[in-house]
Amino acid sequence: MSTEIIDQLIAGSLPDPDGNGTLRVATRSVVIARSLQANAAEVVAPLQLGRHFAVVSDSTTHEILGARVERALASLGRVTGIVLPGRPHADGDNVERIRTESATADALVAVGSGTINDLCKYASARDGKPYVVFATAPSMNGYTSLNAAITVNGHKKSLAAQAPVGVFLDLTILAAAPPRMIRSGLGDSLCRPTAQADWLLAHLLLDRPYRTMPFVLLGADEAELFAQATALMARDIAAMTCLVRTLLLSGFGTAICGSSQPASQGEHLISHYTDMFGDHAWPEAFHGEQIGVTTLTMARLQERLLDGPPPVLHPADEDEAAFVARYGPELGRSCWAEFAQKRLDAERARTINARLAESWDRIRAAISRVTHSAAFLADVLRRGGAPTTPEELGWPRPFYHRAVRHARDIRNRYTFLDLAVDGRRLEPVDPLA
Secondary structure (H helix, E strand, O other): HHHHHHHHHHHHEEEOOOOOEEOOOOOOEEEEEEOOOOOOOHHHHHHOOEEEEEEEEEEHHHHHHHHHHHHHOOOOOOOEEEOOOOOOOOHHHHHHHHHHHHHOOOEEEEEEEHHHHHHHHHHHHHOOOOEEEEOOOOOOOOOOOOEEEEEEEEEEEEEEEOOOOOEEEEEEHHHHOOOHHHHHHHHHHHHHHHHHHHHHHHHHHOOOOOOHHHHHHHHHHHHHHHHHHHHOOOHHHHHHHHHHHHHHHHHHHHHHOOOOOOOOHHHHHHHHHHHOOOOOOOOOHHHHHHHHHHHHHHHHHHHHOOOOOOOOOOOOOOOHHHHHHHHHHHHHHHHHHHHOOOOOOOOHHHHHHHHHHHHHHHHHHHOOOOOOOOHHHHHHHHHOOOOHHHHOOOOHHHHHHHHHHHHHHHHHOOOOHHHHHOOOOOOOOOOOO
């Protein structure tokens, strides 16, 4: 069923559940196969991307698949191999390196997962070139999205990029990925309930736009994926196929919306905060591992707030000077530019409090219908052997409490983090309890 949905999205024939005609995505080809051992050139050739390909990988993905893709594409034209050393970061420096080394190429070919895909997605968009991606791990849902998570001057941002023209997934390679990367994909899929709850809150409370479409796309696979967490970690191909479809459809949902909001809310803000301000000496964690842990935090926070009376919100008492003092001049002003757009003054607080008093039962009933309990989500992670606490990621609890308190500072998205802080319901309650 989900493969049929993907085919319909590419063909532009899938009815929009929100009643806006039919849905279509910019991606022209998705190939999910048990093996693509001999087919790299065969799947790329029909896309007519030109005669010069820049194949971008890192030291690990080059050995796993990149060298093979380079050899295969040589039958179609000229190939420039760009191999980033070690475990590269998705930052401005690597974007510029790729743009420089691929300057004469007609198209970029990403061979990797989160970082490599984001770098190529953003670099190709900057230069107006198409790109395709050969996945090496089922570790995140960004393969088909329009946004790239790029760190710019220390501020991790979700930047507008472009969709891949083609996405190619070899299930045998994905199933052989390190267990932590498979768990990462499971963790990145886990946040649908908390992200939907946050997005729906902003819609019901602040009249911000909202769509059901991204979540309808996931309906056929999510329950099956959560039920198969154990089989997934046993490298079962059927479970891996379910995870892959979930990740692709999640990305397509954000692409159609033109925003990462359906898949990135409070749980991602906490994760991004830890990326920005955590100690580099701490053990390195995969993005989806972090999202699994931060999703549990958001699920507990959402449950706690929804189970109680309507919060009474207070005007924010921080200004730009406070942000500059906390984060430094450049990053402080960058964060303030985001936060100021949702900052509550006295008038806005009064307006929202009136809506909360009048409609809280309706709001919490609507949100409760789209969520899962924190206990259920924790069980999915445990069956997959994934981390469930910040300590398992190497994050000290005092730092994590600070991350939960201040993660809302970095992005203009009104989530349950804002509701808790503005309503003075976050502290001194332990967000992990």
